[in-house]
Amino acid sequence: MVNFKEIGLVNTREMFAKAIKGGYAIPAFNFNNMEQLQAIVKASAETKSPVILQVSKGARNYANATLLRYLAEGAVEYAKELGWAKPQIVLHLDHGDSYELCKDCVDMGFSSVMIDGSSLPYEENIALTKKVVEYAHKYDVTVEAELGVLAGVEDEVQSEESHYTKPEEVIDFATRTGCDSLAISIGTSHGAYKFKPEQCTRDPKTGRLVPPPLAFDVLDAVMEKLPGFPIVLHGSSSVPQEYVDIINANGGKLPDAVGIPEEQLRLAAKSAVCKINIDSDSRLAFTAAVRQTLANKPAEFDPRKYCGPARDLMEELYRNKIVNVLGSNGKAE
Ligand code: G3H
Ligand code: 13P
């Protein structure tokens, strides 16, 4: 058993309170490998942005849970080496699907966990979330819960349709569970295909899909019910079309991939939305750089020669999110 404080991590409590007051959001970036982590830490340290390192159940299975946890501990030391004297880094479990998984992460030094009971009946979601909160709070670990269903794939949880969060439920849910933050459904979804072409219009000049707006009325209603309560947005990748184009021009096949426009995320970041989850954009940047490098240098077989450019492109992406979309730069001097 190791407590997150012993390894220099912080929980989300103070971070979220400051973000809501300051009208910005904290980036929550998923990582599965060393290159992603290096890029996240470098971008956060150089911009002095608080950051949430997210690990999914799938990431733990892919990379080994112990190794990931030590990578995160290494991230704190790396951040200091980069000149960030007091790194504000959270290690967070993304989409925990059981009490046991959340407990394991708390015991392993995570400073924050998500229990995702959104696919369960309401009362079961409450009971499971409450049980996780009771355990996590003993160790000062903060807990994110979810109400409402996002379309798409969340690890093994898959849903065809999204169901917006019902604002009339949020007071009861937050009060009875004691959760520290709430992920809500307002039209975002996971992955690189957030909307079906028939849900979008097309830009006549470029032929690109233009997605429908998010349900800001639902967000407003939630904020009215729970003033000042930390809200989380999942599925917030923008699916940059320049990456999609590079992938498609170099042997990939991602037709009609579409994400959430940056202007909508900027708007959300100014509200009580204080954590914005981004995973797919990093996958796209990585894949674009690897495909392009290998296409240009077919004789290359040293992974450092194509993972290096992938790391550089991800770093640029993370920096752009921090500085130009979420506004979290300079908030952790
Ligand atoms: O919520 C989904 C995240 O992007 C994590 O994805 O379960 O494939 O690691 P994953
Ligand atoms: P994206 O697929 O939009 O990057 O969302 C990631 C996410 O919500 C992780 O929990």
Ligand code: ZN
């Ligand atoms: Zn998610």
